[in-house]
Every structure is written in structure tokens, then in C-alpha cells.
Amino acid sequence: MKHPSRYFLAAALAWVLALSTTVTHAADALPSWNDGKAKQSVIAFVKRVTAKGGKDFVSVAERIAVFDNDGTLWAEQPMYFQLAFALDRVELLAPQRPEWKDKEPFASLLKGDLKAVLAGGEKALLEIVMATHAGMATEEFEKIVRDWLATAKHPKTSRRYSEMIYQPMVELLRYLRANGFRTYIVSGGGVEFMRPWVEKAYGIPPEQVVGSTIKTKFEMRDGKPVIMRLPEVDFIDDKEGKPVAINKFIGRRPIAVFGNSDGDLQMLQWTAAGSGARFMGLVRHTDAEREWAYDRTSSIGRLDKALDEAQAKGWTVVDMKKDWKRVFAFEKP
């Protein structure tokens, strides 16, 4: 051994290089995540299912990851953004609908009494959605959504709604896709409300958006075929509806799932019940300063039963305040 120090140095260098490669890999992929349990659990899962020859290896075809949208990929306070869209539509359409002045829930809404509207429950909200989301061809509705997103601003941040997406989740979606996953949205929101913007926001193409739908009808209009949106509910993609829709639209059981509320519990259970390695994650809203803090008693995005089950079963719970370096891309670092 003429130069023992050289061997030592080489070994040390190799070790440092190996270490820095690992760290760089993770840091590059998920820069907005603090290095805690949540981040580590995601990375460990991806490594397990992509390790060739490993016992938990999953073929690319089966690497399906599903994400709730409201409260999981973008914010949902002080009300679901699609509801804000519907309310803006009611104001816009009111001059052509004089009967709304005397008809609930529109009358309260036009007086600015949102509490009275919400007191009408799901029925009132559905009436508002039907009145504002139907009666036009699909292409016209797409344009309406695009125009609204280009102009409407969030009441708290004064940002466009499409800027209210969670930067750490955008990175996570990208990281999964870089590892051969196909990322799907499975949301209670309307499919055609989401498709116009989710590709640019999240990199998720139209055919990977599963959500609630209203009925539509194919017909000829001036000799040209159109698909008209009807004021009738087709499917509500929430709670038990989520695994049902996953089965219908995707036809494969996901191996990874992320939600944030009790509305996601059943798709978490459905994912968990498959064989092999699984990832179940919840985003917990704990950051009243950068975002909002709410869980068990919130009327929007209630997280109660799903939190109990996550804790009992060891699912990953992301603590927004602790786990995320930043919430939105527009925050100052």
C-alpha cells in the first residue's frame, strides 16, 4: 500500500458523490418540499415501484396515480372556485333572467347574501350550477371558462385562480410522470370546468380528467353537429362516486392517490385495498398564514374520518405548514 490516503480519499469521494447524487435527485425533483417524513415517504415509494428486479416493481402501464383537485392541487377557500365561477355567471346572466329577482337561491345571491344561498344546501348549489353551466354547446362552455379564468381574481390574494395551485403538488405530479406514472385528476368538480386549464397548470391532459358531469346531448345545429349541455346531473364524482368513476374511466386500480378531505376517503380505501406497494396521501390544511387552516369542522373540504383512518393505517399526511417550503409559486422565497 504505497498511497493509502489515496484509497481513502477515493472511497470518501465515491461515498460523497453517491450521497450528493441521491440528495440532488430528490432536491431537484421536489424543491418546494421540506425534507420531512412526507417527502421521504413519496420518494421511498417511487423508488420501490420503479426498481427493476425489485419485489415491488410495477410496470409502467400500471403506474396510475390519482389526485383530487379542490384542496389537493389548488385552494378551495373561501369557497370552491367553481362556485365562484357560478356566482359570477349568475351576476352576468341576471339582466336576461329577471325572474331570478324573486326566485331562490338566485334572489339571495343577487343581494349578496351568500349565507342564505349556502343554507339552501346541495339543492341550491345544484340549481345555480344548472342555471350557469348548461344550455350551451360544449365548445361555448369551454370558452366561457377560459374567459373567466383569464379575468377573475381570488378575493383574498387578488391572484388569478389558476395561480392558486400548490407548487409542491405541481412538482410532485412532474416527479411521478418523470418516473413513468400517468397522473389523473379525480375530482368532485366538473370535468368540463377543469379541462380547459389543467393541462397548462398541472401537465394533465383532457383524457386524464375524471370528475362530475351534467348530461349532454348530440344534435345537429344548422347542419353542424354539436354537443349541448343539459340542465340535468349525470354523475357526482364524490365519496363513493370516486372509486366508481376510477373503475369506469380508467379501469385500473391506482397505486398512488392523494386527497385532502372525507370526500376522498373511498378512493383512498380503494387504492389501499390493491395488492403490492401502495401510496395513500392526504394534504392537511394547517397554514393559516400562507393558505388556510381547517379540517374536522370545515363545511368546505372537511377532513375528519379520512384523517382518523390515515392515522390508524399509517397513510402519509402532508402538513402544509411544516412540509411545504412554499405553497404558491407567487410567494416570495
Place this chain on the structure above:
Amino acid sequence: MKHPSRYFLAAALAWVLALSTTVTHAADALPSWNDGKAKQSVIAFVKRVTAKGGKDFVSVAERIAVFDNDGTLWAEQPMYFQLAFALDRVELLAPQRPEWKDKEPFASLLKGDLKAVLAGGEKALLEIVMATHAGMATEEFEKIVRDWLATAKHPKTSRRYSEMIYQPMVELLRYLRANGFRTYIVSGGGVEFMRPWVEKAYGIPPEQVVGSTIKTKFEMRDGKPVIMRLPEVDFIDDKEGKPVAINKFIGRRPIAVFGNSDGDLQMLQWTAAGSGARFMGLVRHTDAEREWAYDRTSSIGRLDKALDEAQAKGWTVVDMKKDWKRVFAFEKP
């Protein structure tokens, strides 16, 4: 010019090589197609939409091709294969359902009187489907379909039903995918009847199968989540339903479509009405010897209005007898 003959030879060789390359390309991709108008129209379309910098270039993301299944990708005579499956199920289940002996359409069916069953129209067929396709978890139904396909034989050819797929169409699907297309099934058949076998048969994955559905329900069975199949129609993916389902499941307008009957007319119209290069194709059953010959008056796979419209609008009509060198892979060359 010292060696003019060399230049001539080189030029001739280049020309022959170029020619043979073109011919080889087409011949390799679609060997079971005779070199007629149908084959040429497909190849010309694919070249147009994939030519970089060309005025008809279509991005890979938008290269969506949809195919009907019954009569377009596999045979549908003497009755839809899913109906044959349902009838076999009725016989199998009859001992546990003594009441069927006195109840139509089951009574006629068990006596072997298929005509009486068919006289009951769509209502009778739906009753049979509901009685045989519902009441079990999705995974159990998948197994039932797989088992049936592994054993049942077609009454005319004595081949397995999964062998009754059209070899030229299998080549076409492969050719399109090799050119960046995603190939979807959009069929009146049941989604969960198709998913267990179409990937192996056609290379089409579960998430690219659109079809008719019955309602399903998420529930816990012995603490394990299952999706139960209910005896209730959810959606019939036929005629006007096809563009509606394309819009709902895919969210993009296809640029290529293949059908074989009036049930496909609306999705042909929907595809044709988009902007840019389009391909609309019909398979016409003209070969009574190798397959079946039927069109305007057939009760199964009637091709009447769609044929008129195809001829009026110059859509591609594949004449099975003239355009296909062979229909099924099992034919002797």
C-alpha cells in the same frame, strides 16, 4: 463524363431503392390489405398528419383514433358476441333460477327459441344482460368473462371468439400507434366485457375502452372495498351516445374514426366536423365466404344511412372482400 453508365446506374439504383422503401413501408405495416383505394387513403392520411412542417401536421397529443368494436374490429354474426356470452350465462345460471322457466324472455331462451327472444326487442335483451352481468363485484365479472372467452367457441368457425378479430384492423391499429396515435375503442358493447381481452387482442389498454355501462356501487364487504355491479343501465354507448361518450371520456375530438354500421354514424359526423385533416372509415361486410355479407337490411350491424353519407361525403369504405387479403389470422394464406 468518363463513365456515364455509372451515373445512370446510380440514379436508377437510387430510384429503385426509393420506390422499394415506400412499397416496403406500406407492405410491412398493412400486409393483409390489398393495395386499393382504402389502403391508400389510410396511408395518405397518416402521412399528411405526421409530416413535420406540413400544413396538416397534428401534434401527437391530438392524434386520437376511435374504433367501433362489433363488426369493425371483430365479427358480430350470427349475433353480437356479448349476447352469446349472456345466453351461455343464462343456461349456466338456470338451475339456480327456477322462476326463469315461466318468465320471458328466459323461458323462450331456455327452450332454444332465439327468435322469440329477439322478438322481445331491446327490452328483452336488456333483461338478459341485467340478469347475467350484474349482482357480482367487478373483479368477479372480469373472471367470468375471461373464463368464458377461454372456453366458448363460435358456432360457425368453432374458433374462440377472441380469434374472430380482423387481422387487417389489428395491423391498422398497430400502424396508427407506430405513428403516434392513441387508439380507443368506442363500442356499444359493455366496457367491462371488453377490458379483460382487448389489450391482448388489439393492444388497446383498459383506459382506452369506452362503451356501454351498467351502474355500479362502492361498498364494504367483510371490511374490504368492492365495486358491485347493479342491474340498472347507466349508459348506452350507441348512435348519439358515441360522440357524447367521446366527449366525456376523452375530451378531445378524434381525427380518425372507423365504424361499420348506422350506430357509428354520429361519431363519424362528430369526427368529420372538426378542423384540419380527418379520416372517416367504414368496414363494409361484403364477404359471404370468409366472413358474412350484410348491410342495409341486417338486424345486426345495419349499414344504411351511414353508407349513403359515406358515399356522399367521400369517406373511405372498406370492401372486406376486395380490400382484405385475409379476414382472420387463422385463415390459410
